[in-house]
Amino acid sequence: MDMKKYRSTMKRILGCISRYQWGVAASLACAFVTVILTLYVPILTGRAIDCIAGAGAVDFPRMWKILKQIGIITAITAASQWLMSHINHWVTYRVVKDIRTQAFNKLEILPLKYIDSHSHGDMINRIIADIDQFSDGLLMGFTQLFTGVLTILGTLVFMFSMNPAITIVVVLVTPVSLFAAGFIARRTYRMFKMQSQTRGELTSLVEEMLGNQKVVKAFRHEADAQEQFENINEELRIWSLKATFFSSITNPATRFVNSLVYASVGIAGAIASINGLLSVGQLASFLSYANQYTKPFNEISGVVTELQNALASAARVFELIDAKPQVPEDPDAAVLNNARGEVSLEHVYFSYNPEVPLIEDMNLKVLPGQRIAIVGPTGCGKSTVINLLMRFYDVTCGSIQVDGTDVRHMTRQSLRTNYGMVLQETWLKSGTIRENIAYGNPEASEEEIILAAKEAHAHGFIRRMPQGYDTVISEDGGNLSQGQKQLLCIARVMLCLPPMLILDEATSSIDTRTEIKIQKAFSKMMEGRTSFIVAHRLSTIREADVILVMRDGHIIEQGTHESLIFQNGFYAQLYNSQFAV
Structure with missing residues (x-):
């Protein structure tokens, strides 16, 4: 064993124990009493043996007195051992x-x-x-x-x-x-x-x-x-x-x-x-x-x-x-309340592996209330942009600002409170459907939860569940279909309705008929809110104010659906490939 590590670990353990030093002291005191009394018994036993060692010279009165002492000491020792074990x-x-x-x-x-x-x-x-x-x-x-x-x-x-x-x-x-x-x-x-x-x-x-x-x-x-x-x-x-x-x-x-x-x-x-x-x-x-x-x-x-x-x-x-924690927040970090939704990326560089560049010199200006769609082939950096916006990862170089403040100079909690997020990969916890919908707003009333479920078109299947909103679902919603799990995640965001939204393939597991209804609900939800939409099905983002086309970590095209189709560039190729016969 590495002696340096051994000593370090032992020192840490002793440091943890030191908070309860009075308990350790009490245990040591009980141990001391137990040992001393236990060790005194053999002396009494030897004296008792000496009382009967001589032929015809047994000293019964002295022997009984010694036996009583042994009995009392044994009782005290037992009590001390019990107390020591409890401590x-x-x-x-x-x-x-x-x-x-x-x-x-x-x-x-x-x-x-x-x-x-x-x-x-x-x-x-x-x-x-x-x-x-x-x-x-x-x-x-x-x-x-x-x-x-x-x-x-x-x-x-x-x-x-x-x-x-x-x-x-x-x-x-x-x-x-x-x-x-x-x-x-x-x-x-x-x-x-x-x-x-x-x-x-x-x-x-x-x-x-x-x-x-x-x-x-x-x-x-x-x-x-x-x-x-x-x-x-x-x-x-x-x-x-x-x-x-x-x-x-x-x-x-x-x-x-x-x-x-x-x-x-x-x-x-x-x-x-x-x-x-x-x-x-x-x-x-x-x-x-x-x-x-x-x-x-x-x-x-x-x-x-x-x-x-x-x-x-x-x-x-x-x-x-001892693992290195995330970068601590500034002591005077700003608290973002009711964000207007103005987001800008200035000369952003980022990569998961320093040896493998991903996003390089990305620049973007998003006005309050705009709907920004992000498209591109797998691995181009779409989800990475979302990770950076939510500050799950910090940029390597450059800055991301919300309402003119660098996100690194505001609290993570307030930043994420102002985002609503629906991912392609759903996450539900073991508990009731009501608890899962109210995960981001535990104080929500029954009426608010039901309204959110209705707007997400989840109320119908919830009502058909054995106990309705009180139905207990297993870990990660294992007893629900993928589409139903995603509807609950959408309802969760509907309940909070923050000023900025991130929809990462939010309707990927929903049938076409329900998707049309969800898109209408999304349109209503996104009114006046800055929204970032990641989608592979390009038909779902035609109404976006700005479409960003990414490739190898760079924005290679941006504009409305009509302008990008007219350019007949990479976006047009992606769009037409989805409808090619």
């Missing part, structure tokens, strides 16, 4: 809650570039499985590490007070156990990290295959998907087996050392007892201490192994939390 769970789950909240909050401010370039399944695995793994390791560390270390130190103190010579024998054998645990720990981190990483790849594949099951079956990709799954699953098996094998060596190795310690104490104690240096009861106490002294090494070695897994998982989560 440990309390601290652990709050630390985990904080980290998971940080990770999810980071998703909210990560740039789309990061989301688009990383596996969604892997990010899900980091927030769910990796944090759960970290939780298990942290809880085990709290529960066993504290008491284990205190037990070792306390046992040494009690043994040293009874017989320093035998205690030195125990101490001399101890480094063997520490060497074994350290040797294994150094080799398990990488394996647990690879196990966690491969598990993320498997989660990503499963999530991708489930989300696109119809496509998988339609293109007969089942066998390839199965083979891909088996390859990753086999890789996960190998790393899991290696991690488990090395970590499982810990227990027998430490048990071997423990047996050496116990045997050493037994032999040295027997010799001391024969020579009159120890009583039989003290020898019994020493053997009990030897057993208690070695037991924490088993637990700590198991904790160390689990902590390696937890650290590997925590490091992956912290990588997500």
Whole structure:
């Protein structure tokens, strides 16, 4: 393991725990009470044995008194252990809650570039499985590490007070156990990290295959998907087996050392007892201490192994939390309220990959209320322009202004509030139809929701649903047709009616008859609103005020439908190709 990364991760974890330092202190206090009382019991047990060691000389009154003390101490120890366990769970789950909240909050401010370039399944695995793994390791560390270390130190103190010579024998054998645990720990981190990483790849594949099951079956990709799954699953098996094998060596190795310690104490104690240096009861106490002294090494070695897994998982989560966020907003960023809809692009340059140019020196002036249609072949940059307008991505060079203000100098939330967006790819959340329509305006009244649905021509099919607007739809609207899902997305925008609209192939999944009605609704909705329309079916944009024809990231033609047809250029070729027999 990279020691620098190890220390950094450990420091981050301690920083997260420090918020609950009073809980840690209380846990340590309970652990201290538990260990001290537990270690005091063997002394009482030895004294009780000494009470019955002589033939015909059993001291029953003293023995019963000692047994009562043992009973009281045992009860207090049990209560202390219960309280310590409760506090440990309390601290652990709050630390985990904080980290998971940080990770999810980071998703909210990560740039789309990061989301688009990383596996969604892997990010899900980091927030769910990796944090759960970290939780298990942290809880085990709290529960066993504290008491284990205190037990070792306390046992040494009690043994040293009874017989320093035998205690030195125990101490001399101890480094063997520490060497074994350290040797294994150094080799398990990488394996647990690879196990966690491969598990993320498997989660990503499963999530991708489930989300696109119809496509998988339609293109007969089942066998390839199965083979891909088996390859990753086999890789996960190998790393899991290696991690488990090395970590499982810990227990027998430490048990071997423990047996050496116990045997050493037994032999040295027997010799001391024969020579009159120890009583039989003290020898019994020493053997009990030897057993208690070695037991924490088993637990700590198991904790160390689990902590390696937890650290590997925590490091992956912290990588997500530390990912570079989107460009922060200016402290004095303007808030765009009720935009007039004047949009301008001045010498805009942008590319997803610096080595592959896309949009170069784009200039555009859009007046309030204009309808701007963007057409062109696949990959020409139409959707990229939409991403830049919404500030999902920032321009590499140049500027985009709304009402004379650079969008980089206004808050993202206010900018996006002034846009209504309907995409070709629909998105619906698991919930009722009413909740999905009111997603952008949760305070909308029932009448407003129904009116929006009627204007989007969705009211008819909603009314035929089993519970109408209260019908629960599955994630991404899996129990609706593609056309119905798109109508709900259109109704969502109809409900908000912001001053600027973006329609990216908004009617691509709707039948021709419904499309005519939707186009009329759109015409009404776009009155007085600046609108950007991306379309492949050129018949849907004939009424646009300006049509931008894009090719390879450049605007090569612009004008009205009639003027572009008259030019007989690239637009005319595109338009005529859709009606060629």
